[in-house]
Amino acid sequence: MxxxxxxxxxxxxxxxxxxxxxxxxxxxxxxxxxxxxxxGWLWSTRRSDGAVFEHGPRGIRxxxxxxxxxxxxxxxxxxxxEVLPVTNSHVASKNRYLYVNGQLHRLPSGISGLLRTVPPFSRPLLMSIASEILVKKGTEDDESVHSFVSRRLGKELADIAVDSLCRGVFAGDCKKLSLRSCFPVLYKAEQRRGSLTLGLLLGSGPSPVISPGPLAQRSIKESWAQWSLRxxxxxxxxxxxxxxxxxxxxxxxxxxxxxxxxxxxxxxxxxxxxxxxxxxxxxxxxxxxxxxxxxxxxxxxxxxxxxxxSTATVAVVNLEYDGSILPVTGFGHLVPSSEDQGLLGVVYDSVFFPQHNRPNGPTTRLTVMMGGAWFQEVFGAPETVTKEHLLAKATEAVCCHLGVTSSPSWSQVAVHQDCIPQYxxxxxxxxxxxxxxxxxxxxxxxxxxxxxxxxxxxxxxxxxxxxxxxxxxxxx
Incomplete structure (x- = not known):
């Protein structure tokens, strides 16, 4: 037995x-x-009026x-x-923002976005991608995410876009995070093809074989970017x-x-x-x-x-506002560490999962993520920081970044201690x-x-x- x-x-x-x-x-x-x-960290609050708020992951790729x-x-x-899909053509998939130099900037997408110089970047992204093919393959068996992107695509992309991405995904510092463990596809692309671009275009080696069932087949056919549950x-x-x-x-x-x-x-x-x-x-x-x-x-x-x-602690602040208060529509915005170490980003939940809004009257649901690898430095020990302080910081960010002057009609603050391992x-x-x-x-x-x-x-x-x-x- x-x-x-x-x-x-x-x-x-x-x-x-x-x-x-x-x-x-x-x-x-x-x-x-x-x-x-x-x-564990999959934790949803379901209010009696039908609204749903996520305190951990909100969408699954x-x-x-x-x-x-x-x-x-x-x-x-x-x-x-029960599945709620979000397709690649949805506004939340196409519109993602960075908050840099006190302003929201939409990340370039599509060919036209790659060809033009789009703030906060100083040159077209296609130039970085084209020159990347000529960069020699790295010789180390691992390097930081920041080092890899700086070497292959330029320091500006590493400092702004990749710094923000690592804060959004890992709540971590891209200068410390391992490329090989955090982004194995990128590591394999360079190792196999000598170039990030060629590796992603031509494939970077075998991956596990999982036959798609009916739902997975549907996700491919309909081109899902993420999904949640009702x-x-x-x-x-x-x-x-x-x-x-x-x-x-x-x-x-x-x-x-x-x-x-x-x-x-x-x-x-x-x-x-x-x-x-x-x-x-x-x-x-x-x-x-x-x-x-x-x-x-x-x-x-x-x-x-x-x-x-090591691990990172993240404060998650769920906010609900009456009415449609967002100046832009999209997935949300991330904040590079050079702009505000304590604030990782703001997710516009009601844009991509409006089914989780309360049904009576228009509302806007946001999630503000704070701390991460910088939690202790900015807020002090997780045991000592007050929820009132975190809520004030979150609402101040929404006001400053999105121009929202009204107060939230509902809020919830959670401090997830040691929730994300740091590779x-x-x-x-x-x-x-x-x-x-x-x-x-x-x-x-x-x-x-x-x-x-x-x-x-x-x-x-x-x-x-x-x-x-x-x-x-x-x-x-």
């Missing part, structure tokens, strides 16, 4: 449990979550093998009818939880923090506050530092590597070192989740699937 313990009930742990549950090789799955809810895999899961869970993205972990409960093969435990794990003759002893569980194998979806504090001292090299993975230089080596230690010592342990192989929702789900396939393939 094989028992697998899954540590962490965020989307990674739920996904791993889901794939385990679908295999006949596994007898019993125990899912342990320390908090009072499953779903359908692109690539990982995106197709998530849509296949959504299909299998019976959620296809009742918010938290519907996805809720549906997985319900599926696991109905399967009868998974024991789900909330408020079950893992204190310590120790080796046993058959695998592991998992020590909880109120008892001990036995498991033949552990799949850990815990954040790297959280896992490091539970491991036995015999795993010291692994513990050290886990503790070396610094040589992250790939750290991850390989950890997995090598696990293999060499025959530890019945799998590492999944955003600490290792990608921070997006689909990356995390796919890491759960990959770990389960490897485990079952090994005949554990």
């Amino acid at each position: 094989k028992t697998i313990a899954v540590l962490g009930g965020g989307i990674g742990g739920l996904a791993a449990s889901y794939y385990l549950c679908r295999s006949s090789q596994v007898t019993k799955v125990i899912l342990l979550e320390s908090s009072s809810r499953f779903g 359908p692109a690539g093998a990982q995106g197709r895999n998530t849509l296949n899961m959504v299909d299998d869970l019976g959620l296809a009818g 009742r918010g993205v938290e519907s996805l972990p809720e549906s997985i939880t319900e599926y696991l409960q109905q399967s009868g093969r998974v024991q789900l435990h909330k408020e079950a923090a893992v204190k310590h794990i120790s080796p046993s003759a058959s695998g592991w002893k998992v020590h909880l506050e109120d008892g001990v569980m036995s498991a033949d194998h552990i799949i850990s979806a815990l954040p790297a530092k959280a896992l490091s504090s539970t491991l036995p001292s015999s795993c010291q090299p692994l513990i050290q590597e886990l503790q070396n993975i 610094y230089l040589k992250h790939f080596q750290r991850v390989e070192s950890m997995r090598s230690f696990i293999r060499k010592n025959n530890l019945p342990l799998s590492l999944i989740g955003s600490s290792y192989d990608g921070v997006s929702v689909s990356d995390v789900i796919f890491s759960g699937r990959t770990a389960v396939e490897e485990l079952l393939g090994s005949g554990f």
